[in-house]
Amino acid sequence: xxxxxxxxxxxxxxxxxxxxxxxxxxxxxxxxxxxxxxxxxxxxxxxxxxxxxxxxxxxxxxxxxxxxxxxxxxxxxxxxxxxxxxxxxxxxxxxxxxxxxxxxxxxxxxxxxxxxxxxxxxxxxxxxxxxxxxxxxxxxxxxxxxxxxxxxxxxxxxxxxxxxxxxxxxxxxxxxxxxxxxxxxxxxxxxxxxxxxxxxxxxxxxxxxxxxxxxxxxxxxxxxxxxxxxxxxxxxxxxxxxxxxxxxxxxxxxxxxxxxxxxxxxxxxxxxxxxxxxxxxxxx
Amino acid sequence: xxxxxxxxxxxxxxxxxxxxxxxxxxxxxxxxxxxxxxxxxxxxxxxxxxxxxxxxxxxxxxxxxxxxxxxxxxxxxxxxxxxxxxxxxxxxxxxxxxxxxxxxxxxxxxxxxxxxxxxxxxxxxxxxxxxxxxxxxxxxxxxxxxxxxxxxxxxxxxxxxxxxxxxxxxxxxxxxxxxxxxxxxxxxxxxxxxxxxxxxxxxxxxxxxxxxxxxxxxxxxxxxxxxxxxxxxxxxxxxxxxxxxxxxxxxxxxxxxxxxxxxxxxxxxxxxxxxxxxxxxxxx
Numbered sequence: 001x002x003x004x005x006x007x008x009x010x011x012x013x014x015x016x017x018x019x020x021x022x023x024x025x026x027x028x029x030x031x032x033x034x035x036x037x038x039x040x041x042x043x044x045x046x047x048x049x050x051x052x053x054x055x056x057x058x059x060x061x062x063x064x065x066x067x068x069x070x071x072x073x074x075x076x077x078x079x080x081x082x083x084x085x086x087x088x089x090x091x092x093x094x095x096x097x098x099x100x101x102x103x104x105x106x107x108x109x110x111x112x113x114x115x116x117x118x119x120x121x122x123x124x125x126x127x128x129x130x131x132x133x134x135x136x137x138x139x140x141x142x143x144x145x146x147x148x149x150x151x152x153x154x155x156x157x158x159x160x161x162x163x164x165x166x167x168x169x170x171x172x173x174x175x176x177x178x179x180x181x182x183x184x185x186x187x188x189x190x191x192x193x194x195x196x197x198x199x200x201x202x203x204x205x206x207x208x209x210x211x212x213x214x215x216x217x218x219x220x221x222x223x224x225x226x227x228x229x230x231x232x233x234x235x236x237x238x239x240x241x242x243x244x245x246x247x248x249x250x251x252x253x254x255x256x257x258x259x260x261x262x263x264x265x266x267x268x269x270x271x272x273x274x275x276x277x278x279x280x281x282x283x284x
Numbered sequence: 285x286x287x288x289x290x291x292x293x294x295x296x297x298x299x300x301x302x303x304x305x306x307x308x309x310x311x312x313x314x315x316x317x318x319x320x321x322x323x324x325x326x327x328x329x330x331x332x333x334x335x336x337x338x339x340x341x342x343x344x345x346x347x348x349x350x351x352x353x354x355x356x357x358x359x360x361x362x363x364x365x366x367x368x369x370x371x372x373x374x375x376x377x378x379x380x381x382x383x384x385x386x387x388x389x390x391x392x393x394x395x396x397x398x399x400x401x402x403x404x405x406x407x408x409x410x411x412x413x414x415x416x417x418x419x420x421x422x423x424x425x426x427x428x429x430x431x432x433x434x435x436x437x438x439x440x441x442x443x444x445x446x447x448x449x450x451x452x453x454x455x456x457x458x459x460x461x462x463x464x465x466x467x468x469x470x471x472x473x474x475x476x477x478x479x480x481x482x483x484x485x486x487x488x489x490x491x492x493x494x495x496x497x498x499x500x501x502x503x504x505x506x507x508x509x510x511x512x513x514x515x516x517x518x519x520x521x522x523x524x525x526x527x528x529x530x531x532x533x534x535x536x537x538x539x540x541x542x543x544x545x546x547x548x549x550x551x552x553x554x555x556x557x558x559x560x561x562x563x564x565x566x567x568x
Contacts, residue, residue, distance in 0.1 A: 051525030052488055083488040086495040179492055182466025183499035204336055204367045208463055211370040215467035241335030 006038040006152050008075045009067030010046060010132050012054035013092075014110040015082020017046040017133055024135050028144055038152050042132075043067060046079040053084045060084065061091040064114075068092070068100040075125075075151045078107025080133035081173075085113035089185055093117045104151055107131050108271065109199075112176040113185060119170070119276045120187035128171035128195075128265065129158070129273040143269040150273045154281075160195065160264050160272040163279050167223060171195040171265055171274035178209040181216050187276075190221035193260060195274055196248075197228030199267035203240035206230060207247050214255035224258035229266025290322040290436050292359045293351030294330060294416050296338035297376070298394040299366020301330040301417055308419050312428055322436050326416075327351060330363040337368045344368065345375040348398075352376070352384040359409075359435045362391025364417035365457075369397035373469055377401045388435055391415050392555065393483075396460040397469060403454070403560040404471035412455035412479075412549065413442070413557040427553040434557045438565075444479065444548050444556040447563050451507060455479040455549055455558035462493040465500050471560075474505035477544060479558055480532075481512030483551035487524035490514060491531045498539035508542035513550025 010022075022042040030037045045063035048055030055063070067076045092114065104125040105118060115126045127150065135144035149155040156164060163169050170189050174196045180186055196213070198206055213219055230244040242250070245262070252259035264272045294306075306326040314321045329347035332339030339347070351360045376398065388409040389402060399410045411434065419428035433439040440448060447453050454473050458480045464470055480497070482490055497503055514528040526534070529546070536543035548556045 052491075052520065052522060083492065086492060086499075178463060179496045182470070182502075183496065184501075185499075186466070207336075208367065208370060212463045212467065215370075215469075217468075218466075236336060238336060 005036050006074045007072055008038055008040045008077050008151055009070070009073045010040060010042045010077045010079050011060075011063045011067055012046040012079035013060050013064050013088050013114060014054065014084035015052065015080055016049050016054040017042075017079035018136060019047065021079065021132050021135060022046070025132050025144055028135065028141055029148055032145055032148060033152060038148065042079070053087075054079070057087050057091070061088040064088065064092050065095055068103065069097045071099045073103060075104035075106065077147065077151060078111045078131045080131045081107065081109030081111055083110055085110045086179070089114050089117050093121060096121070106147055106151055108171070108265075109173045109267065110176060112172045113180055115276060116172070116180050116187050117185040120185065124277060126276040127273050128276070130271050134269065134271070137269050139269045143271060146273065156279070158273040159279055160274045162193070162226070162263070163274060166278065168192040168278045169195065169274050170276050171197070171228070171263070174198045174206065174209045174213065175201060178212045181212060181219070186218065189219060192222050193224055193226060194219070194222045195226045195228055195263035195265055197263070197266045198230040198244070200232045200234070202234045203236040203242065203244065203247065206233070206244055207240070210247055210251040214251040214257055220255055220257060222257060224260035225252055226260045226263035228263040229268060231267050289320050290358045291356055292322055292324045292361050292435055293354070293357045294324060294326045294361045294363050295344075295347045295351055296330040296363035297344050297348050297372050297398060298338065298368035299336065299364055300333050300338040301326075301363035302420060303331060305363065305416050305419060306330070309416050309428055312419065312425055313432055316429055316432060317436060322432065326363070337371075338363070341371050341375065345372040348372065348376050349379055352387065353379075353381045355383045355386075357387060359388040359390065361431065361435060362395045362415045364415045365391065365393030365395055367394055369394045370463070373398050373401050377405060380405070390431055390435055392455070392549075393457045393551065394460060396456045397464055399560060400456070400464050400471050401469040404469065408561060410560040411557050412560070414555050418553065418555070421553050423553045427555060430557065440563070442557040443563055444558045446477070446510070446547070447558060450562065452476040452562045453479065453558050454560050455481070455512070455547070458482045458490065458493045458497065459485060462496045465496060465503070470502065473503060475507050477508055477510060478503070478506045479510045479512055479547035479549055481547070481550045482514040482528070484516045484518070486518045487520040487526065487528065487531065490517070490528055491524070494531055494535040498535040498541055504539055504541060506541060508544035509536055510544045510547035512547040513552060515551050
C-alpha cells in the first residue's frame with residue numbers, strides 16, 4: 001500500500017463511454033479512499049463519437065498515447081470495451097515511449113487486442129480486469145471498486161483465485177484472442193495459464209473459436225487453459241448438445257493442452273484481476 | 285465436355301442436409317443432362333444427426349474419406365455448409381490417399397476450413413461454389429445447375445467473371461478464413477486474388493475480421509482482395525457509418541494489399557465458381 005495519491009488516466013480506445021460513468025467512479029473513489037483519493041482523469045475522448053467508436057482512429061490513438069506516455073500517470077484504465085482497439089493498436093504501439101512501460105494498464109474484452117500487443121512488447125504492468133463502465137452494471141460498484149483496489153494498491157484480494165499460485169497468467173475474451181492469432185499482436189504465451197471468457201456468442205461459435213485457439217502451434221505451448229464464464233449465449237439452432245465446459249475440455253484434449261478447470265472471470269461484476277505474466281506482489 | 289457419365293459423391297462434413305435436396309438435385313441433373321445424366325450418390329451421412337452436426341465427427345470424417353478415397357468418384361460435392369468442417373479436417377487430411385488428389389471438390393462457406401487444408405496439401409481440384417442445399421433457395425436451380433455444370437464439364441461460364449483472366453485465385457467466407465489463420469490449415473495464398481464474402485455478421489464483425497485477415501503476414505502476400513456480397517448484415521449498434529466496401533478498401537489500404545473491387549460470389553443463388561489456384565481449362 002502506498003500513501004502517495006495515485007493518478008489514473010481513463011481512455012476509450014474502442015466504444016464510447018456512458019456519460020454517467022465519470023461522476024459515479026469519482027464518487028466511489030472518494031468514498032473508498034477518503035484520505036488518499038486517487039486522482040482520476042477521464043480523458044474527454046471517452047465521450048467523443050465517430051460512428052461505432054469513441055472518436056475516430058486518430059483521436060482514440062492520440063488520447064491513449066497522451067496518458068500512456070505521460071510520466072505523471074501511474075495507470076491507464078480502459079473506459080469500456082465494445083469494439084475498436086484493433087484499429088488503433090498499430091498506431092499506439094509504434095509511438096509508446098519508455099515512460100509508458102512504467103505504468104499499470106487495466107481492461108478486458110476488446111482491450112485484449114491492445115494488451116496482447118503491449119505484453120508482446122514486454123510491458124509488465126498489463127492486467128485483465130473491470131473497465132470503468134462496469135460501474136453501471138447491477139452491483140457494479142464491486143467491479144469498479146475491485147479495479148481501483150488493483151490500480152491503487154495492487155491488492156491481492158482482487159486477483160483471480162488461482163493467480164497467487166505463482167504461475168505465469170494471461171486472460172482474454174475468446175473471440176478477441178481468436179481474432180489476433182497470426183497477427184503481429186499475438187504474444188508469446190508459452191508456459192502461461194491461459195484464461196478465456198466469452199459473451200454473446202452461440203455455442204457453435206464458441207466451439208469454432210476454441211478450435212482456432214487450440215489449433216495454433218504457439219498457443220499449444222501454454223501451461224493450460226481455464227474457462228471463465230460464458231454469458232448471454234444465444235440459443236444454438238439446433239441445440240448444440242454440449243456445454244461450454246464440455247467443448248473447452250474437448251478441444252484441450254484434442255490439442256494436448258492441459259484442461260485446468262474454471263476461472264473466475266467474465267463479462268460481469270465478479271470479473272477478477274489477471275495480471276499478464278502473473279502476480280509479482282503489491283506496491284509500486 | 286466429356287461423354288463419359290460423371291460420378292459425384294455428396295457428403296455433409298458440417299450441418300445436416302435437408303431431406304428434399306437429393307430428389308430435387310437428381311431431377312435437375314436428369315433434366316440438364318438427359319443423355320449423360322451424372323450419377324449422383326448422396327451419402328446416407330448427409331441426413332445423419334448429432335447435435336449441431338450431420339452425424340458425429342467420426343461419422344462425418346468417414347463419409348468424406350469413403351468418397352474422396354474411392355477412385356470411381358470424379359467429384360466430391362458438399363451437401364451444405366453450416367458448421368463443423370473444422371472438427372473433422374485433421375482426421376480427413378491425415379487419411380486421404382493419392383486417389384483423393386485426382387478429384388474435384390466443390391463447396392463454400394464452412395467448407396473453406398477443409399478446402400484450405402486440401403489446397404495447402406497440394407490438391408488442384410478444389411473450388412468455391414454452390415452446395416447441393418442451395419437448390420432450396422428461391423431460384424436455387426440456377427445455383428445447383430451451375431455447380432453441376434462445373435462438376436460435369438468444368439464449364440467456363442460458371443466461373444466468377446474475373447477468374448478467366450488467368451491469375452491464381454481463392455475464395456473464402458471471411459469469418460471462416462479468419463478462424464483458420466495461424467493454424468495448420470492456413471494455405472499459402474501468395475500471388476492469389478483472394479475473394480471474400482460474408483453472411484449474417486454485423487459491420488463491426490466484418491471490420492474486425494478484415495483487420496484480422498489483412499494483418500496476417502502471409503495473407504499480405506496475396507495479389508489483391510476482392511469483396512463478394514455481404515448479405516443478411518444485422519443492424520450495427522450504433523450505426524457503423526461505413527459500408528462493407530468502404531471497410532474492405534480501408535483495410536486493404538492500411539495493409540498495402542491491392543484492392544481489386546467486387547467479386548461475384550456470396551451466400552445466394554448467383555454465387556459463382558472460384559477454383560483454388562485458378563482456372564486451368566475444361567475437360568478431364
